[in-house]
Ligand SMILES: O=C(O)CCC(=O)C(=O)O
């Protein structure tokens with residue numbers, strides 16, 4: 074266990090360097106502790122973004138830098154209209170998107186647009202506070218729940234906005250999971266045990282070519298429902314190329330994480346993604362993660378495994394999956410090797 078914590082610490086430090094963002098998050102601290110460390114640091118990233126030069130420690134080695142910052146928009150992730158009435162067609166579209174991209178956007182999803190806008194305003198307001206105020210307003214105690222509720226002056230409004238926002242996005246997340254479960258013909262009941270709202274803030278960066286807002290990674294959660302607002306930055310890795318995720322007004326970006334890849338026995342693919350920075354405008358996004366409880370077994374669904382479809386992944390309680398995820402340290406090949414039954 075001790076070495077696990079050592080590795081965790083190493084990963085946190087590595088990711089910390091990659092994370093040119095301040096973040097704010099609510100429960101489920103175990104998954105993203107490196108981001109909570111960041112927000113209470115004296116020198117939040119947003120405090121030095123006016124310094125005009127990127128601090129040495131954020132400059133990535135050449136092979137880890139973003140490369141081409143502008144990528145053609147030609148190959149975008151699917152946009153799925155959840156307002157459509159043909160359920161079979163919807164399920165098909167979602168399944169195909171999860172098989173091919175691991176990502177899609179949803180429109181007409183039922184979350185009121187004014188609630189999305191108001192929630193985003195609250196998130197931006199928090200991040201507009203000075204580093205010192207943010208440190209005062211947030212807690213280092215991972216057992217404290219919703220950090221966003223801790224802002225004193227606006228406690229009532231924030232509670233009014235962020236609570237209902239989370240409830241609506243949760244409904245949407247479960248609705249999408251239900252479509253996925255029907256598409257795969259398996260039950261996903263009981264898979265989700267935790268929710269996390271994580272608000273990322275990427276300040277303008279003095280030199281976007283030298284660093285990343287968020288390094289290449291795959292999410293260790295079941296699904297993420299991301300509110301990305303109107304600033305470009307998110308890119309998805311597909312067929313050895315980066316695809317830009319175009320901001321669409323009132324849409325959510327949805328991506329599945331590694332546990333769903335395991336449960337679907339490789340039918341669905343979680344995709345690696347990253348965030349590039351820009352030198353002009355700040356970017357604020359909110360990830361809403363649904364994830365399993367620690368003891369939940371993550372394994373290929375029994376009905377997807379038979380003599381001609383062998384289980385591609387080991388069966389592990391989620392907490393052990395996380396240990397392997399952390400040990401692989403964002404190296405997707407190493408993670409695949411650690412979880413695969415065939416290597
Ligand atoms: O900020 C974004 O666009 C993506 C955030 C993300 O990938 C994450 O929170 O895991």
Ligand SMILES: [Fe+2]
Pocket residue numbers: 290291292346
């Ligand atoms: Fe992510």
